[in-house]
Amino acid sequence: MTGIGLSRLAISVPDTVDSVEEVLRASGSSASEIKVFTRMFKLRDSPSWPLDQQMDDLLVEAGRRALADGGGADLVLYGHSLMTQEVSLRPGFAQRVLKQLDLEATPFFGISGVACTAPLRAVDLARDYVRKFPERKVLVLAGDLGATTSVARVIPRLTVLGDALGAFTVAREGVRYRHVASASRTDPRFRRGMRMDADDLRLFGRACAELVLDVLAEAANTAGIAIKDVDWVMPHLVNALAWKVFSEQVGIPHERFLLDLLPSQGHVYGLDALTSLEYADRLGKLRPGDLCALLSVGQGAYFHALIVEVVEEE
Template sequence: MTVAAPSDTEHGATGRGVVGLSRVSVRLPKGSERVDRILERAGSSLLERRMFAKFHGLRDSPTLAPGEPMEELLVGAARDALGERGADVILYGHTQSVQDFACGPGFAQRLRSSLDLPDVRFYGVSQINCVSVLRALEMARRYHSRPAAQPGERVLVLGGDHGSVADAARIVPRVTVAGDAAVAVVVHSSDENDFPRYRYLSGGALRDGRFHRSLRMTTKELTLFSQSCVGHLATALREATDGAGIGFSDIDWIMPDLSSALFWRNFCRETGVQQERICLDLLPERGHNNGVDALSALQHADMTGRLRPGDRIALVALGPGAYFQVVIVEVTPESS
């Protein structure tokens, strides 16, 4: 088992201003499928399908309509997040190593051209499953802490997968069903014209190499992985809260991985975290969308008026591998 080193900045300060996140934008496809229908098509038994509905809380899964390109969702989210301004770097976090829309040459060039950023550096973040987007946030934050960092620099973090490209790729046995969605957010340092909506406080990460077989794990390995997840996530969360100088009880909201309601019930029972603090509102209608979940929940909570200035929020992602990532942010008084 390996644990990431503590974050190299304190409470989002770099000496060049506060670092944080602004303008979270989520794009959903035009279509949606019932999870029960997806499982039935894949040959799941009636009992298993009922388990997914009753215990995991999954009902619908966002699905690209016929002829609707995933790339269009990514571009739309990116444009909305950037607004009238540009970016210095683009980081694209994705769970699937190979994306249908990117198999041919030119995806990065097309995206940059669509955003009128033809010369901006573009990097993919993958091979770490569903923590890829939150890991990209951490990488963006570290970009702002480098010696040559300048006030007002902006990193566009983009995430999303064509989860419905094949049922075999979209179903995690006994755990969840993945859909299609895209997210974009700007990670930036403050300047006289721009202050982050969510100030970065700290982060935590963990990987347990015993489960490196990922979705190829045996039934025994998968059972042990499921039993280990709560403890591992609690460890990553503790690292993040320690780094921020706070405790579990100081976290106002957890924006979760939306793979299973059962997992979060177990998490609350074993850690003492109150279930009301975990934002699972979107679980039935959106379900799991790989690395998009936590930011999607954050946007929904903010748009519906749930968040208040000073609220401390843990963004959480976990996935086969076994990878765990936590990013803690604080809501600032001003929206950007």
């Protein structure tokens, strides 16, 4: 038996992109800061949907693709980074989405409050649900529309934020990526998130590598493997420099870090690792048996590692 896992991923990223340089300039960044983001961090473009694009329609389209094999779903989870997402801005959001997916009687829960780790946390919750109800299937919706203003799109000294949405199912059937192991961490020292002062931000930058390593090591230990046994690392796409340093610290060759989408997409909240997983599979980079470590970091501060194994589809 394959076990509990994820289906192939239905990912939606806007065709329209904004220049990272223009976003930074509009936010008041200096010329030297722009050079750091574009040259050292390797950030070029950031995707964004038009402001009049309805989130309902985008999530429903992704959900329909995830459910294309039929059978519906017994539970819907929506993992999102932003607390002020359309869930709270437009009453009736969940009901509208469920109706368009022909799932009116299905329970719907939002997973939030853990910043950009929310989509991967949703995977764990879905896994736990299917463990208890082996014949059932969970539809996971994920992602944010956050590129509304230039100022809100910039995390100082770290990255630029863009839009993306996705969907997939978690079940015992139709599995493409078997759930192998996962781990989470929270560090209350950095609970102020974007409101941290300069000293806290510097400390956070130094602590991040250690905390990401902690969750990756715990997940690998749970899986019964060494960190070096991971075939691919699909990281949080904040910037190229952070992962170059991290790869040297943990001893995983830099070529195993899938950063292909970083220049053209960059950071799209909690969907970074999932968009990279879908991209790698679509381009034929993955083989059955490959172990992929999906990493996510959230302001607040939250850390999550998920290890999945690529399997032959049934």
